[in-house]
Amino acid sequence: MYATIDPNRPLSDAVAAAANAEDIFEEQGIDYWFGWNQPLRAACADARVDPQDVVFRLVARDELPRDRSNQTLVALFSELDQQFDFRLEPAIRRARKAAPSPDALHLIELIEKMLDSHTMTVRRMLSPVAAALDLGAQTPVDAQIVRHLALQHSVLAVRARELYEEAARGEGTEFAEAARALVREIHQHIKISYNFILPRLTAATRPVPGVEPW
Numbered sequence: 001m002y003a004t005i006d007p008n009r010p011l012s013d014a015v016a017a018a019a020n021a022e023d024i025f026e027e028q029g030i031d032y033w034f035g036w037n038q039p040l041r042a043a044c045a046d047a048r049v050d051p052q053d054v055v056f057r058l059v060a061r062d063e064l065p066r067d068r069s070n071q072t073l074v075a076l077f078s079e080l081d082q083q084f085d086f087r088l089e090p091a092i093r094r095a096r097k098a099a100p101s102p103d104a105l106h107l108i109e110l111i112e113k114m115l116d117s118h119t120m121t122v123r124r125m126l127s128p129v130a131a132a133l134d135l136g137a138q139t140p141v142d143a144q145i146v147r148h149l150a151l152q153h154s155v156l157a158v159r160a161r162e163l164y165e166e167a168a169r170g171e172g173t174e175f176a177e178a179a180r181a182l183v184r185e186i187h188q189h190i191k192i193s194y195n196f197i198l199p200r201l202t203a204a205t206r207p208v209p210g211v212e213p214w
Contacts (some may be wrong), residue, residue, distance in 0.1 A: 073130035098175040143205035
């Protein structure tokens with residue numbers, strides 16, 4: 001089953017459905033970083049582009065837009081594992097090698113450390129319970145871990161935005177291309193986690209005494 005892209009839905013839905021949405025939004029001047037929750041139609045109006053043309057290009061470019069809402073947690077975690085090993089880590093190495101300044105290198109190293117810590121937490125604490133949750137077992141998930149992961153995603157998004165801005169200052173360089181490729185991979189990771197994994201984990205959390213729910 002393939003996802004549909006409705007221009008009246010938020011930009012986040014389009015990004016979740018089409019693998020190359022970020023590229024098309026950048027080409028069209030559509031703000032998907034800070035306009036994440038606005039309808040695609042409104043974002044297209046702000047950028048003065050035809051929403052139906054953008055929808056057509058999203059589907060045509062992606063060819064097989066995916067509906068991850070029916071995937072198991074095991075499959076989603078496996079997808080993130082493969083993305084980290086075969087796409088994120090090579091993208092980090094490439095960006096680090098091309099870094100034009102100590103500040104740019106420091107930012108990439110911060111992102112790398114954050115992703116390493118984040119991935120280790122997922123692999124050690126959450127992947128083992130994914131199969132049980134997929135089978136409908138009443139397996140409680142620690143709410144503090146889920147909150148921590150959500151916070152990590154928020155901070156990671158900020159760092160990715162900083163890297164995106166750093167790339168813009170080096171337009172046309174090898175670093176700009178490498179940094180944007182890394183940002184796309186980070187965004188891919190965040191959108192799968194935020195849209196499809198965290199909601200299911202949140203639903204399975206057990207309360208933490210003395211901590212307010214979020």
